[in-house]
Amino acid sequence: MTGRKLVRPYLFSQVFKGTATDLDKAGLFDPVLNSDSKLFIDPLLIEGSDNPHMAAAYKQLREHFAKATKLLSASRAVNDPAWKAARRILDLGERSETCLGYGGSSTSGSGRSEEVRERILETTKQIIELGENNPEIISLMGMFEEGVGPDTISDLTTFAILPALCALTEEFCKKSGVPARRFKDYFDAELPENPIDPSKPILLVPQDILRDLPLAADWSDVARVTFENEKIRDAFNSFVGLISQMTLTEKKDAIKKTALLSLDHFRAILDAVLGSSDSYDPKADPLNLYRFREMIAGDLSVFAQPGLNVGKPSSAELQRLVLIIVASKHSLRTTTCGNSCGMKKNPSERRPRS
Known part of the structure; x- marks a missing residue:
């Protein structure tokens, strides 16, 4: 690689030869190891995944976010002990192990400000005060907050389900004969090294929990699933003028105000979004991500x-x-x-x- 230009991309299945068919059979994504693929883990897809490890992942996701919501519920002021503990749980660090996101010709991602995390905590606290304590509310912050994009949601989710991703990667490597070593910081799992940075492992991800944009970060999908509810649509319209002239920031602010009007409003939006996410379709492949893999794996x-x-x-x-x-x-x-x-x-x- 030179600068941020990807010169020689190579796949997991090229480095660990003979694994292409096994990855396909297991329904796992074949990542480019020296470049992030612009797909993201959508927390809303985990419960319905066909991968057997995702049942544990869904439990891990809810338990992880439940810790944060319980602490925020107990918090009486910003920066009190409960608030600080919740802040530590919401890790916004980039998870380069999956080789997903916006990293370009690297898998290191970009730094996020503490301001984003504070906005997530503040909005989550407001929702809790409405009376909603479903831990999955944190995974929907991209719908409300500017600066909370698909990479943020994906990395929050990756951190929460890290044990399951380690387990499925370790299982795949043992079955397919992929060289691996023990990583202490990854639950002592035996995982493959990334040749770009041998200090970090590669974590494989099921294809059916990936989207090009998580639903909570995709305004067109949010509008589609929530505005079918007349009550929500009318309340949203009361906060806006001509929606065609609104910026994304203004749209997010309006849907946030709509959600925070009442517990009924929030739950109507939450229920609509939770039931409406679809994974990225490798056959349609609108971003040519799978076609690109076929090309670089070929002659x-x-x-x-x-x-x-x-x-x-x-x-x-x-x-x-x-x-x-x-x-x-x-x-x-x-x-x-x-x-x-x-x-x-x-x-x-x-x-x-x-």
Whole structure:
């Protein structure tokens, strides 16, 4: 890699040869180890996952967030002991072990401000004071808070279900003969090293808990599932003017105000969102994430162009190279096709009509 440009991407199944079929059978995502894939763990998908380890993961998720909600419920003021304890539970650190997110040509992610965590704590406290103590409310903060994006939700969830992800990765590695070593900080699980950073393991993730955007962070989906309720739609409209002219921040603020009007309003939104999340579809593959994997796992020599001089990396240089390669392939196809395609080099060679 050079800078933030991904030069030689390689898959888990390329580093640990022979695992592609096993990953597919197990329903596990085959990550690019030296670049984050723009998919995210959606906490709303965990309960319905087909992976047997996700039953434990769902329990871990609820128990983890329940600790935070109980502490916030007991808190009487910001920064009192209960509040500080809840803050420690909500770890917003980037989880590079899954190779998911917005990290570009690395898997290190980007830092998050303490302000984001404080907003999550404050909004969660407001919801608790309405009378709602469902621990899954924390996983929906992307719906209410600016700055809480899919990467934040995914990393919060990853931290909560880390034991289950370690267990399923360890099980897969043992069954498929993947070299692994014991990582003390990961529940003493035997996990594969990431060759980019051997101090950290690779954690495999079920495909059916991944989305390109978790529902709580995707405004179009939030609107779709919540505005079917006339009461919610009318209350939301009372806080806005022309919705087409609103910014995302203003939309989130309006849905937050709507949710906090009453416990009934909040539960109507919560129930709608909890029942409406779908995983990323590898067959439709709108982001070409799986197609990209097929390409880099295949024979890249077909893209080789002998004698091609590559200049300094830039968008203009990339465009120039692509046009040269496309023109070359088109020329080769035309030449190979020849007369079998009904083409003649000289119009005078055409057979006259009888």
